[in-house]
Amino acid sequence: MQEKILAALKSSKADYTEIRLEERESTTVAYRGKNLETASAVIDAGGIVRCLCKDGGWGIATFNDRDNLIAKVEQAYQCAQVAHNDEPIELAPVPVREERIAASLQRDFRDISLADKKALIEGYNQILLKHSDKIISTSSAYSDSFSRITFANSEGTFIEEERPMVAVFTSAIARDGDNVQTAYETRSGQFGFEFVMGQEDKARTAAQRAVDLLRAESVVGGQYPVIVNQELAGVFIHEAFGHLSEADFVYENPKAREMMVLGRRFGQDILNVYDDGALPGLRGTHKYDDEGMPTGRAYLIKNGILVGRLHSRQTAAKMGEQPTGNARAISYRFPPIVRMTNTAIEQGTTCFEDMIKDIKLGVYACGAYGGQTELENFSFSSAYAYMIRDGKIAEMVKDVILAGNLFTTLLNIDAIGDDFQWMHRGGGCGKGAQYPLPVTFGAPHIRIQNVVIGGKK
Amino acid sequence: MDILKQLQQRTDQFEVVHVRNESTQVRFESNRLKTSQVEETKGIAVRVVKQGRLGFAASSDASATDQLVKNAIESAMYGDQVPITFPAAQSAPTVKTFDPMITDLPIPRLVEIGKEIVDYILQIEPEARVDVSLKRGIQQVALHNQTGNEAAYHSSPLSISVLVNKIQGDDVLLISDFTGTTVWQEDYMAGTRRLGEKLKLARRLVAATSGNLPVLFAPDGLLMLGLPLQQGLNGKSVFTGISPMKGKLGEKLFSDKLTVIDDGTIDGKFGSAPYDDEGVPHRRTALIERGVLKNFIYDLKTAAQSGVASTGNGSRTLFAPPNPAPTNFIVGAGDTPLADILAGIDTGLLVEDVLGLGQGNIISGAFSNPLSLAFKIEKGEIVGRVKNASLAGNIYDLLKNIAAISRETEWVYSNLNLPYLLLPEMNVVAKAG
Numbered sequence: 027m028q029e030k031i032l033a034a035l036k037s038s039k040a041d042y043t044e045i046r047l048e049e050r051e052s053t054t055v056a057y058r059g060k061n062l063e064t065a066s067a068v069i070d071a072g073g074i075v076r077c078l079c080k081d082g083g084w085g086i087a088t089f090n091d092r093d094n095l096i097a098k099v100e101q102a103y104q105c106a107q108v109a110h111n112d113e114p115i116e117l118a119p120v121p122v123r124e125e126r127i128a129a130s131l132q133r134d135f136r137d138i139s140l141a142d143k144k145a146l147i148e149g150y151n152q153i154l155l156k157h158s159d160k161i162i163s164t165s166s167a168y169s170d171s172f173s174r175i176t177f178a179n180s181e182g183t184f185i186e187e188e189r190p191m192v193a194v195f196t197s198a199i200a201r202d203g204d205n206v207q208t209a210y211e212t213r214s215g216q217f218g219f220e221f222v223m224g225q226e227d228k229a230r231t232a233a234q235r236a237v238d239l240l241r242a243e244s245v246v247g248g249q250y251p252v253i254v255n256q257e258l259a260g261v262f263i264h265e266a267f268g269h270l271s272e273a274d275f276v277y278e279n280p281k282a283r284e285m286m287v288l289g290r291r292f293g294q295d296i297l298n299v300y301d302d303g304a305l306p307g308l309r310g311t312h313k314y315d316d317e318g319m320p321t322g323r324a325y326l327i328k329n330g331i332l333v334g335r336l337h338s339r340q341t342a343a344k345m346g347e348q349p350t351g352n353a354r355a356i357s358y359r360f361p362p363i364v365r366m367t368n369t370a371i372e373q374g375t376t377c378f379e380d381m382i383k384d385i386k387l388g389v390y391a392c393g394a395y396g397g398q399t400e401l402e403n404f405s406f407s408s409a410y411a412y413m414i415r416d417g418k419i420a421e422m423v424k425d426v427i428l429a430g431n432l433f434t435t436l437l438n439i440d441a442i443g444d445d446f447q448w449m450h451r452g453g454g455c456g457k458g459a460q461y462p463l464p465v466t467f468g469a470p471h472i473r474i475q476n477v478v479i480g481g482k483k
Numbered sequence: 484m485d486i487l488k489q490l491q492q493r494t495d496q497f498e499v500v501h502v503r504n505e506s507t508q509v510r511f512e513s514n515r516l517k518t519s520q521v522e523e524t525k526g527i528a529v530r531v532v533k534q535g536r537l538g539f540a541a542s543s544d545a546s547a548t549d550q551l552v553k554n555a556i557e558s559a560m561y562g563d564q565v566p567i568t569f570p571a572a573q574s575a576p577t578v579k580t581f582d583p584m585i586t587d588l589p590i591p592r593l594v595e596i597g598k599e600i601v602d603y604i605l606q607i608e609p610e611a612r613v614d615v616s617l618k619r620g621i622q623q624v625a626l627h628n629q630t631g632n633e634a635a636y637h638s639s640p641l642s643i644s645v646l647v648n649k650i651q652g653d654d655v656l657l658i659s660d661f662t663g664t665t666v667w668q669e670d671y672m673a674g675t676r677r678l679g680e681k682l683k684l685a686r687r688l689v690a691a692t693s694g695n696l697p698v699l700f701a702p703d704g705l706l707m708l709g710l711p712l713q714q715g716l717n718g719k720s721v722f723t724g725i726s727p728m729k730g731k732l733g734e735k736l737f738s739d740k741l742t743v744i745d746d747g748t749i750d751g752k753f754g755s756a757p758y759d760d761e762g763v764p765h766r767r768t769a770l771i772e773r774g775v776l777k778n779f780i781y782d783l784k785t786a787a788q789s790g791v792a793s794t795g796n797g798s799r800t801l802f803a804p805p806n807p808a809p810t811n812f813i814v815g816a817g818d819t820p821l822a823d824i825l826a827g828i829d830t831g832l833l834v835e836d837v838l839g840l841g842q843g844n845i846i847s848g849a850f851s852n853p854l855s856l857a858f859k860i861e862k863g864e865i866v867g868r869v870k871n872a873s874l875a876g877n878i879y880d881l882l883k884n885i886a887a888i889s890r891e892t893e894w895v896y897s898n899l900n901l902p903y904l905l906l907p908e909m910n911v912v913a914k915a916g
Contacts, residue, residue, distance in 0.1 A: 054803075055561075059723050061788070062563040067554045068802045069542040072524075086520035090543045101521055108509065108519040108590055115517075144561050163723035199725045199846075204879065206725050206847040244849070247875060247912040278513035279612050281650035359522070396842035402655045403870075405839035405853045427843060429853035429873050433653055480851040480873035480912050 027092075031178045034095035040077035040085070040103050042117060044179035046316060047073040047092060048358040051136070052171035055144045057151040059163040065144050072358040075102040078117070083109030088359050118342035118349045120319045122182040127313050129188040131218035135170040138219050143168050146222065147194060150229040154198045157233035160240060165197040165210075166229075168222065175316075183318040191215075191309065191464060193452040194222040196229045200236035207239035207424065209409060214452035214464075215307045235410055242422040245411065245479055251388040252428065252477040253381055256447045258394045258408050260467025263299055264369050264455070265397035266404040266432050267292070271301075271326045271334075272352070272364040272457075273341035283345075290332045293436045296374055299327040301336055303351055303367030308448060309464035310367035314351070317362055321351035338364050356460045365457060370468035374442025381441045381473050388414035389479060391426050396453075405429045428477050435474060443470030486527070486548045487627060493556060496532035498569045498628040498761070502801055506620030506640075509593045513612045514601050516594060522620075526801040529555040530569075536562035537784070539804045567787040571630040575757035575764035579750035580638035584667035585619050588641075593617045596643070600675045604647055607679045614646040626762045634762035638665045640753065642897070645675055647682065654870075656685055658836075658856060663897030666751030677893075681835060681856065687867035689859050691913035697831040697886065698874065698909045699824065699860065702893040702901035704834035707852060709814065709901065711845040711878045712743065716770050718781035718796075718807045722789045725846050727879055728776055735775045738885040740817055743771040745780055747795060747810030754811035754898035761797035761805055768794050782807040813900040817888025821903050824887045826863040832911060833858040833865060834874070851875035872913040881906055 031045050049071040056063040072090040075098045079085070085106025087098045135143075147168035154164040173189040193214035200207050211228035215221055254262060269275070276282040303321030305311055314320055317339050324334050337345075338353035341364060353362035382390070393409030411426035412419045447468060454462025490497035504524040510517055528541040529551055538559025542551045597615045604613045618641070625635035646659040658681050660674040700708065720726035728736065747765030749755050758764055761783050769777045781789065782797035782805050798808035837852035853873040858865045889903035 058719070062561065064539050064558070064804050065561040066539040066541075066558040066804070068540065069544055069547055069550065069554075070802065071544045083516060084518040086518060087522075088520070089523045090525045090545070091523070105519040105521060108594065109516040111515060111517075140557060140561060163725050199723070201725065204727050204847075206727060206844070208844055208846065244875075247873075247910060278515075279648070279650065281610065282648075282655075285650060285653060285655075359524070361518075361520075395844070396839065398839040398842065400655070400657045400838055400855045402653060403838060403853060403855060405842070405873075407839060407843045407851070425843060425849050425851055425875065427839065427851040427853075427873070427875070429838070429871075431653075431871060478853075478871065478873060478912060480853070480875035 027176070028184070030095055031176065034099045035178060035180050037096045038077060038099045038103060038180060040106055041080045042078040042180055043099060044076050044177065045073065045095065046358060047176045048173055050171055050173040052169065053140065053143060054167065054169045055147050056167040057147065058165055060155060065140055074358045074361065075099050076361055077102040077106040078115060079106040080114040081111060082107045083111060083115065084361070086361050115340060116343040117339040120317065120339060120349055123318065124184045127187040129190045131190055133218040133220045135192055135219040136172055150194065150196045150225065153226055153229040154196060154233045157198070157230065158200070158237045160200045160202060160237050161198050161233055162201045163199040167195045169193050177314070177316065177318050179318060185314050185318055187313060189216065189312065192217055192219065192222050194225060195452055196232050198233040198236035200240050202240045205240055207236050209235035209239060212452035213450050214309055215450050216309065216311060217307055238422055239410060239424050242424040244425045245389065245423040247480050249476050249478055251385050251473065251475050253388065253390045253414065253471060253473050255392040255471055256445065256469050257449045257451065258391055258406065259371055259469035259472045260449050261394040261397050261406055263371050263469060264366060264465065264467050265399045265406050267299060267436060268301070268366045268369045269399050270432065271336055273335045273337045273345060274364040276335070277341040277344045286332065286335065288332055288334070291330055292327050292332050293330040293439055295329045296442050297327055297330045297436065297439055298325070298372035299370065300325045300372065301352065301366050301369045305368055308368045308466040310466045315353045315362065316355045317353040319349050319351040319353065321367060324350040336364050336366065338362060354463060356463045360460050363457065363460065365463055366455065366465050368448070368466040368468065371442065371470065371472065373444060373446035373470055375444055376441040377444055378471055381443060381471060382414060383417040385414045385417060389423070389426060390414050390419055391428060402432045404432060427480055429480065430478055435477065438475040439472050440475055441473035443472060446470040486552060489552050490529070490531060491629065493552070494531040494533045496569050496629045498530045498626065500528045501625045502526050503623045504620060506618055507590060508616060508618040509590065509597055511597050511601055511613065511615040513614065514605065516597065519590065527551060528799070528801055530804065531555045531559050532567060533559040535564045536560070537565050537567060538562045541802045543801070565784055565787055567784050569628040569630065570632060570763060572632040573764050576748045578748050578755050578757050578765065580636060580665045580756055582639050582666045585639040585641045585665070586621055588619050593619065596671060599672070600645055603672065603675050603679060608649055608682050611647050611649045616644045618642050628762060632762050634758040636757055638756065640665050643671065643674065645678055647678060658682060661897060663753040664751050665753070684858055684865055685856070685868040689867035689869060691859065691869040691872040691911065692830060693911055693913040695908045696911050697828050698906050698911070699828065699831060699833045700904045701833060701835045702895045702903065703836055705814065705901045705904055706840060706896065706899065707834070707837050707850055708878050708882065709812065709899065710841050711848045711850060713809055713812060714846050715848065716779055718779040718785040718789060720846060721779050722785050727848055731776050733775065736879070737771060737774040737882045739774040740885045740888050741771055741774050741882055742815030744769055744813040744815060745796065745809050745811065746813055749811055752811050752894070752898060754809065759795045759797040760799040761793065763793045763795045763797060765795045765810060780807045780809060809898070811898045811900060814902055816890055816892045816902050819887045819889060821889040821891050824889055824903060824905050825860065828860045828863060831860040832869065833860055848877040848879040850878070872911055874909055874911060876909055881909065
């Protein structure tokens with residue numbers, strides 16, 4: 027295959043050409059209630075050619091048949107000539123590398139039988155189902171995937187990288203009359219089968235929480251001081267801030283560049299935020315991004331000040347900054363775009379007791395159902411929450427959805443905990459049509475003043 | 484057809500779906516044409532029933548048929564026992580899904596249309612940044628099962644998506660529009676014009692009012708209420724017992740102004756085709772009629788589990804087994820002209836778009852979302868854009884009492900046909916300043 031790839035690159039008439047081939051085998055075992063939904067394996071193999079003509083534009087061809095790469099390069103080249111730009115598109119230089127990266131897994135899930143995978147998730151599913159007669163349904167899934175990515179470009183880079191991923195998801199649905207509540211726990215990382223074994227406690231936690239939520243009242247809407255747990259703080263920094271720091275949003279938009287000018291204060295001195303695609307085992311980690319750029323740590327906020335952003339080669343060249351290894355694609359069907367990897371709020375110094383003790387009436391928001399941002403406005407929903415009364419955690423409440431304006435909210439973070447954690451949760455991030463991309467969040471507890479929470483009167 | 488023979492010998496029932504898609508796309512980024520892309524997708528998905536157990540496998544590697552058959556049979560060894568029957572051929576409605584006007588559109592014409600859209604928006608808002616993507620394709624689907632049923636059709640999807648962002652200081656306005664059709668529409672600018680009108684209305688920022696107010700949902704915004712409804716009407720939620728509508732067929736659950744229909748037989752729409760993804764003919768199914776719950780939507784498996792017939796709502800992607808999903812989801816038009824509804828509102832809110840659609844515990848009917856695009860109505864007039872407001876509630880309470888539904892409806896998000904819907908009172912939470 028290597029010879030075919032090199033020959034196809036050589037045949038290109040474009041200024042820059044890259045080829046990325048992918049073979050992915052994946053297995054899914056899923057239960058819904060007591061019924062097995064599926065226990066199945068799929069094979070996905072294909073490729074993408076991307077050509078750049080500097081006075082034209084990008085041309086892309088994606089395909090499943092990998093037999094005639096030279097023809098695909100020609101197709102992509104033709105596409106690249108459709109556009110005509112007066113201002114040439116430049117790519118920031120990156121090192122030329124030749125490397126083969128093999129995954130090393132403790133217990134390779136490809137050697138585990140479908141029967142054993144089924145037994146594992148069936149066990150967790152049974153814990154959910156047996157926990158309470160209030161639990162009327164569940165959704166439990168085991169999944170693994172093993173990808174082999176080959177990336178080569180016309181500058182001489184040739185990288186083969188194996189990317190494994192394993193995940194379990196357990197979700198309980200409890201019902202009492204018309205009241206239906208859901209709770210879930212997940213675990214995922216670039217590890218072997220051992221990583222998802224022994225997770226019975228997660229299943230129990232999800233089941234108990236779903237039952238507890240049945241008794242929770244909806245939160246009363248209003249403005250509150252809010253303590254956010256590690257998981258939700260991670261989702262928050264990803265949604266509310268991370269997406270704005272993706273340079274493709276600013277690089278051709280002068281107004282956005284003004285808004286996101288380096289040196290601008292975003293938070294109080296205690297706030298530090300980074301993205302790091304090189305941390306072993308985390309879901310967002312690869313040695314190289316999908317443009318062949320080595321990943322690493324990029325600080326976005328240091329001591330409250332905006333100090334950096336996430337780049338592809340194109341956005342870095344345009345803004346005169348360094349590429350950060352954040353050009354990622356969810357599969358061979360898509361070109362790489364600027365994405366986060368593993369994003370975190372750095373460890374602070376406040377212990378939880380100090381954070382909560384002065385709050386007379388507030389909300390302790392935990393876990394995440396998801397989040398969305400439209401640049402300066404964001405919304406993210408907690409999976410469960412408690413009222414804080416007189417400095418103590420009080421009754422559980424439900425339907426807590428935090429919303430706000432990024433700039434005011436980040437400045438309103440007035441305490442950062444000393445209990446940092448990476449969250450090994452499954453799921454992924456969506457941008458444009460590319461969903462789900464594996465990412466990881468990390469954070470300690472944080473406290474935010476004056477958060478708007480929608481709800482009943 | 485080697486794979487069919489293999490399956491015939493080794494399984495009790497089987498279903499093979501061949502998918503072949505080709506598409507061409509041009510993308511404008513920040514007002515400029517940047518990228519053009521061609522895509523070719525091929526794949527095979529197989530389901531088998533062996534000793535009463537259901538198995539699934541899929542592959543995008545067309546040559547790997549032996550592995551595919553092996554995977555499907557192994558999957559069936561562990562599969563659940565489901566009384567599913569892959570159906571024999573039934574007569575299907577005639578539905579227009581293919582138009583050579585679309586497949587013959589030359590790339591320069593796609594570029595020209597894109598340019599026209601960018602120019603139209605820039606003429607309204609010179610400082611805006613416009614991203615436009617135009618994509619036309621040919622999709623071929625062919626399904627075979629053990630009965631000899633061959634359900635095959637092709638379609639010619641054309642999608643136009645427009646995203647406008649306008650930044651002033653720290654105020655970011657994002658407005659988007661999506662048009663999807665399989666039959667050429669001469670008025671391809673309709674979505675862009677709609678977007679342009681919203682941009683004009685959004686120029687003026689006004690302070691939001693908190694409290695109990697009448698709230699008018701525009702078709703785009705109505706999805707906030709439509710999504711929990713879709714989930715509740717899904718046969719799978721009913722079978723698993725999580726739908727609040729379970730066991731309530733024939734009961735009046737909502738205002739008699741509310742009628743909801745699933746219809747996969749309308750010419751040219753993205754949810755339309757002669758068959759669903761399991762070879763069951765599409766049909767028009769009344770789900771809620773004048774507030775009374777009439778039907779749920781089912782695919783073959785969920786229907787078999789529930790002891791009913793499939794409603795032709797089996798939906799799948801290549802790499803996953805089918806699930807019930809709406810085809811075209813329609814909230815029936817009302818009898819009040821939009822102008823009259825607006826004129827009757829003294830102080831209220833018009834909701835065009837929300838953030839975080841679908842997040843939270845929406846199967847329960849509960850939603851809570853900040854509004855990403857909403858307008859204030861004063862004395863029957865739209866007076867300006869409102870920021871930092873959010874809405875929360877539960878559709879099973881709110882939709883019992885609908886003040887009005889407009890005569891006008893719009894196709895939004897490609898397979899939803901929705902009217903303007905006025906709720907007499909909702910709690911609006913707005914952040915001061």
